[in-house]
Structure formats: C-alpha cells, structure tokens
Amino acid sequence: xxxxxxxxxxxxxxxxxxxxxxxxxxxxxxxxxxxxxxxxxxxxxxxxxxxxxxxxxxxxxxxxxxxxxxxxxxxxxxxxxxxxxxxxxxxxxxxxxxxxxxxxxxxxxxxxxxxxxxxxxxxxxxxxxxxxxxxxxxxxxxxxxxxxxxxxxxxxxxxxxxxxxxxxxxxxxxxxxxxxxxxxxxxxxxxxxxxxxxxxxxxxxxxxxxxxxxxxx
Amino acid sequence: xxxxxxxxxxxxxxxxxxxxxxxxxxxxxxxxxxxxxxxxxxxxxxxxxxxxxxxxxxxxxxxxxxxxxxxxxxxxxxxxxxxxxxxxxxxxxxxxxxxxxxxxxxxxxxxxxxxxxxxxxxxxxxxxxxxxxxxxxxxxxxxxxxxxxxxxxxxxxxxxxxxxxxxxxxxxxxxxxxxxxxxxxxxxxxxxxxxxxxxxxxxxxxxxxxxxxxxxx
DNA sequence: CTGATAATGAACCGACGGGTTAATTAGGTC
DNA sequence: GACCTAATTAACCCGTCGGTTCATTATCAG
Numbered sequence: 001x002x003x004x005x006x007x008x009x010x011x012x013x014x015x016x017x018x019x020x021x022x023x024x025x026x027x028x029x030x031x032x033x034x035x036x037x038x039x040x041x042x043x044x045x046x047x048x049x050x051x052x053x054x055x056x057x058x059x060x061x062x063x064x065x066x067x068x069x070x071x072x073x074x075x076x077x078x079x080x081x082x083x084x085x086x087x088x089x090x091x092x093x094x095x096x097x098x099x100x101x102x103x104x105x106x107x108x109x110x111x112x113x114x115x116x117x118x119x120x121x122x123x124x125x126x127x128x129x130x131x132x133x134x135x136x137x138x139x140x141x142x143x144x145x146x147x148x149x150x151x152x153x154x155x156x157x158x159x160x161x162x163x164x165x166x167x168x169x170x171x172x173x174x175x176x177x178x179x180x181x182x183x184x185x186x187x188x189x190x191x192x193x194x195x196x197x198x199x200x201x202x203x204x205x206x207x208x209x210x211x212x213x214x215x216x217x
Numbered sequence: 218x219x220x221x222x223x224x225x226x227x228x229x230x231x232x233x234x235x236x237x238x239x240x241x242x243x244x245x246x247x248x249x250x251x252x253x254x255x256x257x258x259x260x261x262x263x264x265x266x267x268x269x270x271x272x273x274x275x276x277x278x279x280x281x282x283x284x285x286x287x288x289x290x291x292x293x294x295x296x297x298x299x300x301x302x303x304x305x306x307x308x309x310x311x312x313x314x315x316x317x318x319x320x321x322x323x324x325x326x327x328x329x330x331x332x333x334x335x336x337x338x339x340x341x342x343x344x345x346x347x348x349x350x351x352x353x354x355x356x357x358x359x360x361x362x363x364x365x366x367x368x369x370x371x372x373x374x375x376x377x378x379x380x381x382x383x384x385x386x387x388x389x390x391x392x393x394x395x396x397x398x399x400x401x402x403x404x405x406x407x408x409x410x411x412x413x414x415x416x417x418x419x420x421x422x423x424x425x426x427x428x429x430x431x432x433x434x
Numbered sequence: 435c436t437g438a439t440a441a442t443g444a445a446c447c448g449a450c451g452g453g454t455t456a457a458t459t460a461g462g463t464c
Numbered sequence: 465g466a467c468c469t470a471a472t473t474a475a476c477c478c479g480t481c482g483g484t485t486c487a488t489t490a491t492c493a494g
Contacts, residue, residue, distance in 0.1 A: 012441065012490060033336050035252030039482065051443065054483065114398055115332055119250050122397035135402040163419055166399070166407055167388060173395060174387035180339035181331055182383070185352040190383055202380055206427040210419070231471070255451065266473070271453065441490070447483085459472070464465105 017048050018056050025053075026067045030109035033116045034064055065124045068117060071110045076134040078103060084141065089149035090208060096141070097168055097204040104172040105196075111176040139165055146211070155211045164211070171203045234265050235273050242270075243284045247326035250333045251281055282341045285334060288327045293351040295320060301358065306366035307425060313358070314385055314421040321389040322413075328393040356382055363428070372428045381428070388420045 024045045028037045039060060043050035057063040082099050084092040104111060117125055125131075142161035149155030179191060189195050241262045245254045256277060260267040274280040299316050301309040321328060334342055342348070359378040366372030396408060406412050 014441075017441090033250060033252065035250065038480090049443065050482090051484090052441080055441075060482065112336065114395070115336055118395055118397045119329065119332055119336070120397075122401045125398060125401050131402060139403065160415065160419075162403060162407060163415055165403070166391075166416060167419065167423065169395075169399070170388045170391035171384060174383075174391050177394070178331070178335055178386075178390060180335045180337075181342060182386070184339045184342050185348060186356065186379060186382070190379060198377065198380055199383060202377075202384065202427070206384065206423050209426050210423040234471090256453090257451070267452090268454090268474085269472070272471075277452070436494090437492105438494105439490100439492085441488100443488075444486095446485075449482100450480090452477105452479095454477075455475090457473090457475105459470105461468100461470080463468085 014056075017046075017052060020046050021048065021053055021056060021063075022067060022070055025063055026071055026109055026113070029064055029067050029116065030112040034060075034120065039063075061124070065127075068113055068124055069128050071113050072128070072131060072134075075103070075107055075110045076131075076138075078107075079138065084145070088154075089145050089152060090154055090212070092145050093149070093211065094204045094208055096145070097207050098200060100168050100172045101175065101200045101203055104176050108176050111173060114173075115177050149211065154213060156213050159211050164207070167210075168203075168207060171199075175199060231273075234263075234269065237263050238265065238270055238273060238280075239284060239287055242280055243288055243326055243330070246281055246284050246333065247329040251277075251337065256280075278341070282344075285330055285341055286345055288330050289345070289348060289351075292320070292324055292327045293348075293355075295324075296355065301362070305371075306362050306369060307371055307429070309362050310366070310428065311421050311425055313362070314424050315417060317385050318389045318392065318417045318420055321393050325393050328390060331390075332394050366428065371430060373430050376428050381424070384427075385420075385424060388416075392416060 021042065025037075025042050028042050028045075031037075037060075039053055040050050042063075043053055046053075053063065057066060082096070084095060087095060139161055142165050146155060146159045146161050146164070150157050150159070175196075183191055190199060238259065242254075242259050245259050245262070248254075254277075256270055257267050259280075260270055263270075270280065274283060296317075299313070301312060304312060356378055359382055363372060363376045363378050363381070367374050367376070392413075400408055407416060
C-alpha cells in the first residue's frame with residue numbers, strides 16, 4: 001500500500017510522538033507560561049510518558065523553544081495564504097487589517113506564547129534564524145500596498161510601512177492579549193460579537209484614514 | 218521635633234518595612250512573573266528577611282496581589298494629574314494620547330505586571346474593588362472630550378469613548394509590552410528616540426483623524 | 435538468526451523553594 | 465520595673481518537579 005519515505009512503518013512512530021508532544025506542550029505553555037507548566041502535565045495529556053518528553057526534547061527550555069518556533073511557523077504560514085494582489089490599495093489595506101485582526105483572534109495560543117516570550121525578554125527567540133525572512137515578507141506586503149497607493153495618488157507619500165505594521169499589530173494583538181484585564185476594568189461589552197465587530201471596523205477605518213492623502217491636515 | 222501620627226518612632230517601623238517589601242516585590246514580579254519570582258530573592262533585596270515577607274503578606278499570591286493593587290493605584294494616581302479642562306477638544310484628545318503613550322513608557326513595571334496578570338486570566342484582579350471607579354474616571358475624561366467635540370461640530374457623533382480608549386491603550390501598551398519580540402522580528406529602529414517620536418505622533422494623529430467629522434467617508 | 439541501535443517504561447533522585455516552628459528582642463503601658 | 469504584644473531571627477521541614485538510571489522491548493541490517 002503506502003510506503004513512508006524513511007521506511008518507518010506501523011507502530012513506534014517517533015515523528016508522530018514528537019508532533020503529539022509539541023501539540024500538547026503548545027497548549028500548556030500558552031496557558032501557563034514557562035515556569036508554571038509541568039512537564040508531567042504535558043506528558044499526561046500525551047499518548048506517551050514524561051520520560052519520552054526528555055528523550056525527544058532534552059529539557060524544558062528546549063521544548064518551550066521548539067514550541068515557540070513551531071507556533072511562529074504555523075501562524076506565518078496562515079498569513080501567507082492571504083492574497084491581495086488584484087485589489088486596489090485601499091481595499092487591500094482594509095482587507096489586510098481585517099484579516100490580521102481575525103487571525104490574531106483565531107490564534108490565542110500563539111498570542112499567549114508571544115506574551116510569555118516578551119516577559120522573558122525574547123531570550124528564547126534570539127536563536128531562531130529563519131524568522132527574519134518570514135517577518136520581512138509581512139513588511140513587504142505593506143510596502144507594496146503603500147507604493148501602489150502612493151502611485152495612484154490615493155495615499156500619502158510619507159507612510160512608514162513598518163510603523164503601519166506596528167499599529168495594525170498593536171490593535172490586533174492587544175485585543176487578545178489584554179482581554180482579561182480590560183474586561184475586568186471596563187466590562188466585556190467590547191468582547192461580545194457586536195463589540196468585536198466595532199473594534200475591527202474602527203481599526204480598519206482608522207488605519208485606512210491615516211494613510212489617505214490629506215483629508216484634513 | 219516631628220511626631221509620627223501613630224506615635225511610632227525611630228527603628229522598628231512596620232509601615233516602612235511593608236513599603237520596602239512591596240517596592241522590591243513589584244520590581245521582581247514585573248521582571249520574572251509570578252512563578253519565576255523567588256521570595257528569597259525579594260527578601261535579599263530588602264532590608265528585612267524572608268520570614269518577614271510571610272509575616273506581613275501571608276503568602277506569595279497575596280504579596281503578588283498587593284503589588285498589583287499598589288501598582289494600579291500608583292499609575293492611576295499619575296494619570297489623574299493630567300488636566301485637560303481648558304483645552305479645545307481636539308487639542309485635549311491629542312494631549313491625552315501623547316500623555317498616555319508617555320505614561321505607559323514611563324511605567325514598564327506596571328505594564329509587565331498587567332501582562333503577567335493577563336497570562337493568569339486576571340484571576341488576581343477580580344477581587345480588587347476600588348478599581349472600578351478609577352477606571353470609569355478614565356472613560357469619563359474621554360466622554361467629556363467627545364461630547365465637547367461633538368457639541369462644537371468638530372467631532373463625529375458616533376464615537377464610542379470606550380472603543381477610543383481601547384485603541385489608545387492598545388498602541389500605548391503594545392509599545393512597551395511587545396518591544397522585545399517586535400525588535401527581534403523587525404529591528405529596533407522603532408524604539409530609538411526618532412522611532413518612538415514617530416510612533417507617538419502617528420498614534421496621536423490617527424486617533425485624532427478618526428474622530429473628526431467626515432473628512433472623507 | 436544475531437547483533438546493534440532506537441524507543442520505551444518504571445522507579446528513583448536531589449535540590450529548590452514556599453511556608454513554618456520556636457525561641458528572642460524591642461517598645462509600649464501602667 | 466513588670467508585663468504584654470508586636471516585630472524579628474535562625475533553623476528547619478517537606479512536597480514538588482526537572483531530570484536521570486537502568487533495565488526492557490521493538491526494529492532493522494546483514
């Protein structure tokens with residue numbers, strides 16, 4: 001029937017075990033952060049044992065790092081699916097903002113991992129190399145939109161794509177990361193369906209408005 | 218000479234010890250989060266001992282909670298010093314955004330505590346009562362600005378002060394909270410003096426632009 | 435079949451760190 | 465000065481949890 005590439009067959013499948021551990025570990029680290037997460041808890045939700053976690057990943061920090069790396073790769077892959085090529089620049093930008101907003105919402109575990117990593121000062125992210133290109137790809141999308149907008153006379157010519165990305169990320173990220181404290185402080189009206197629709201729309205509108213050629217100033 | 222209110226004099230001053238512990242604990246919890254912080258480390262940087270930390274605060278979680286509460290109170294007190302009463306609404310709003318941006322920047326420990334608390338789902342913040350009024354005060358400031366702006370015909374009449382506050386907070390908070398990962402992903406050009414000035418200005422400008430009466434749409 | 439290696443299981447270890455016990459001192463009160 | 469309580473110290477306790485040891489089984493190459 002089917003032959004695995006490396007001729008590994010039924011039962012005793014290391015790759016699957018590895019992936020299983022990674023999957024569970026991602027959820028645990030996202031929920032509890034690094035220190036509060038117990039390897040035993042991860043193992044318990046896996047089909048394998050604590051011994052195997054160490055066997056495959058060495059130690060806790062390495063596992064965490066592998067999780068972070070996989071999460072980044074997964075999310076960036078999702079982003080790459082967005083196609084804005086044949087849209088006029090204003091619609092493309094609006095679509096990008098809305099997509100980013102939704103995409104963050106749909107990946108709370110990733111957001112929480114990034115929060116955790118920021119608490120740690122980004123120390124585990126430093127040795128990840130292949131992120132640079134993926135990240136620059138995100139900026140390049142914005143650069144193209146800005147350039148097209150400028151060329152058509154629709155956008156201002158002093159837009160910084162990086163600063164624009166920063167603002168889009170800020171709203172999309174904060175919406176997920178600070179939901180708990182924001183809701184406790186101000187109620188959860190912004191987090192029901194209507195509230196989220198409002199925030200999403202205002203985010204898109206304010207970003208768009210800020211790049212359009214001098215409506216006022 | 219001077220008489221303390223409760224006739225407590227030189228040496229053996231519980232209030233001061235408490236405050237000392239709280240000060241050090243705030244820095245430690247902000248830097249390391251809840252689990253990674255060691256009570257012994259806190260004690261070591263205090264003028265007192267580990268035993269005293271438990272004596273005054275009961276246990277680690279209670280100490281953390283006291284720290285969080287004190288941090289909130291401190292930051293909110295700082296915010297209250299901003300006076301926008303005699304400014305026209307557009308200038309008042311711009312000033313508020315700039316102030317919030319700066320204020321977050323100046324209180325990174327507070328930001329980090331809020332990050333930690335969000336990782337914990339806000340569970341320690343739930344029993345803090347007196348925050349409600351302080352938070353509503355922040356919204357009320359925005360409500361007054363929006364109302365004045367609307368009355369003068371300058372602002373749109375469909376502004377949600379809460380959503381506006383959310384956007385201002387998002388940018389101000391994200392700027393501090395995600396600095397580490399953002400800089401690793403995209404370089405630190407947005408975090409030097411010029412970059413920060415740009416972000417601050419764009420934040421203010423985009424907020425302002427979004428409330429002004431139909432410049433375009 | 436045989437030997438080698440990769441994968442797994444069970445039981446164990448040790449130190450780290452939150453929290454405590456018990457005894458001591460300082461300060462206030464009358 | 466006698467007494468009481470709040471504040472402080474030193475030493476200890478013990479559960480938890482990251483990581484390991486060692487023995488066992490599965491898989492594969494020849």
